[in-house]
Every structure is written in C-alpha cells, then in structure tokens.
Amino acid sequence: MQLNRILKGLAIALPMMTLAACSSTDSTGSSAGSQNQNGGIGGAGAGQTTISTPVDQSGAMTEQQLHEQQMQKLRQQQQTVFFKFDNSEIQPEYQKMLEAHAEYLRNNPNVKVVVQGHADERGTPEYNIALGERRATAVSQYLQALGVPANQMSIVSYGEEKPLLFGHTDADYAKNRRAVIVY
DSSP: OHHHHHHHHHHHHHHHHHHHHHOOOOTTOOOTTOOOTTTSTTSTTTTOOOOOOOOOTTSSOOHHHHHHHHHHHHHHSOOEEEOOTTOOOOOGGGHHHHHHHHHHHHHOTTOOEEEEEEOOSSSOHHHHHHHHHHHHHHHHHHHHHTTOOGGGEEEEEEETSSOSOOOOSHHHHHHHSEEEEEO
C-alpha cells in the first residue's frame, strides 16, 4: 500500500520536474515583440551584427573569456597546410597562419593540439602513411621552431585513409595532400 503511494507521488512529481527543467527564462527582460537596440525594426541599424565581449565586474575580461576569444579567432584562421606532390616542405604562404597558431599555443600552455598528416591515394598505403607522418612532423617542427613546446603537440598520420575530396583529378589530389592542426 505504501509503495503505491510512493509510485503515485513519483508519477505526479516526475513530469512536473521534467517540465520545470525544460523551461527557460528570458535573461534580457524583453518581450518577443520588442524592438532591437539599433533603431527599431528595420531602423538605422538593421542588418548589423554586434559582438559583445563579456567582462567581469572590474571591467576586465576573465582568463576563460580571453581564452575563448582567442580560440574563436583561431577558428577563423585556416588550420590546414597543403603540400606539393610527394613533398613535406611547408610553403611560404602558410607561415603567417602557423605563426598565429604558435602565438596562441605559447600563450596557452595547457592547450594541446594534434597535427594530422594526410596524403592522396597515389602510392602504397605504407608509403602514404610515412608521407603523412613527414607532413605532420614538418608542421610540428615548424611550430616548435616558433617556440611551441613539443609536449603541447602530438602527431598522427592517416595517409590516404581520410581524404578531404574523393575525386581523381589533380585538384582533388592537391586538397588531400595536407596537414591539419586540430585543437
């Protein structure tokens, strides 16, 4: 009998708790039909996007917020280095991109990255694994030369196993010859 009362109580309480957990509050304090801050609906600021940066009570960004902002900048940066056929030499056009990644990694010593090496499908699987490893190593060593500690990076080679494009043209092969910095 007592078990029945407990089960009935749970049958009533559980759906109520579920509904309460799913509800949300409007933290801005505005209603659905309110005007925007840039001059109202279709006003002078229509179409503009504003980005707000949260700050702590003293007006300074917290370390976590600064880290997130830097990470967002890096996501906008390219994270892939492409290579010439049968080559693991980093081309000059990737230097600025790698310098930006190196700066971020130096400033954030707790962040770890994996440098993934890839190759196109031409060549034996064994050769392509070795070539992908040489490409990942080249990027890792370049970042180390820019001051990134080796213990922040690891390398992995996928050879031809994870192509970016599946075609058989020179352009497709060129996109598959790469090293990718993964955060």
